[in-house]
Amino acid sequence: MKKKQIVDLVIAVFLILGGSLLLVLPIFHFVNVKVIFMSILGAYGLLNLCQFLLTKEAKDYEGLFTTIASLITLIVVWRLDIAKTPWYLALSLFIWIIMMSLIKLKKADYYHDRHSTIWILRIIDLILFILTGLLATLNLYYEADIQVLVLGFFFLIHGMLELTDPLTIYLTSQKK
Numbered sequence: 001m002k003k004k005q006i007v008d009l010v011i012a013v014f015l016i017l018g019g020s021l022l023l024v025l026p027i028f029h030f031v032n033v034k035v036i037f038m039s040i041l042g043a044y045g046l047l048n049l050c051q052f053l054l055t056k057e058a059k060d061y062e063g064l065f066t067t068i069a070s071l072i073t074l075i076v077v078w079r080l081d082i083a084k085t086p087w088y089l090a091l092s093l094f095i096w097i098i099m100m101s102l103i104k105l106k107k108a109d110y111y112h113d114r115h116s117t118i119w120i121l122r123i124i125d126l127i128l129f130i131l132t133g134l135l136a137t138l139n140l141y142y143e144a145d146i147q148v149l150v151l152g153f154f155f156l157i158h159g160m161l162e163l164t165d166p167l168t169i170y171l172t173s174q175k176k
Contacts, residue, residue: 004055005166011047012166015159018043022152031144033089033151034082038074040155041096045070062107069099089147090140093154097133101126121168125161132157 018040025036045067052063073096082089108122136154140147 002169004058004060005170007051007054008166009163011044011051012159012163014047015044015155015162017159019152019154019156019159022148022155025152026145026148031148032083033144033147034077036148037082037089037092037151038077040151041070041074041077045074060110062103065103065106066100069096069103072099083144086141086147090137093133093140093151094137097130097137101130101133104129118165118168118172121164125164129158129161132161 022036022040025031030036048063048066048070050063052061052067055063073092076095077089077092080088080092082092104122104126108119108126111119111122132154136150139150142150
């Protein structure tokens with residue numbers, strides 16, 4: 001496996017573990033949605049910054065753009081009182097989903113320009129990401145326990161979708 005695929009794999013595993021952790025937090029009655037959402041965005045942005053720095057020779061700016069999107073959303077969440085108004089949480093997540101969708105579309109275009117059939121998989125991942133993001137956004141109007149669970153399921157599914165790219169590249173390179 002190339003260095004880029006290993007770093008992408010680590011980030012996908014982080015998302016899966018982070019989503020799984022979010023699913024367990026309501027059991028321990030830790031449901032401070034603002035702290036949880038800011039923590040997951042901050043860690044995800046930091047990991048993507050590390051990804052960009054570790055793989056900048058591949059000239060892949062997806063990690064940098066994802067860091068910027070996470071930072072913008074982190075600032076929005078920090079400024080809004082999402083604990084009292086669930087609409088703000090939904091709006092913040094929706095802003096992040098829009099920015100991430102544009103980044104994912106750019107990555108699919110990158111593969112399409114290089115005549116790689118992986119672009120089809122990236123478009124399918126993009127559609128599934130948008131659908132799960134919209135479903136998560138629409139279900140953030142309940143109490144804090146449910147909000148944490150919805151965010152957990154969203155980041156768990158997002159991690160699984162991110163896992164498909166490095167695994168597909170690895171498996172297709174093994175086939176040749």
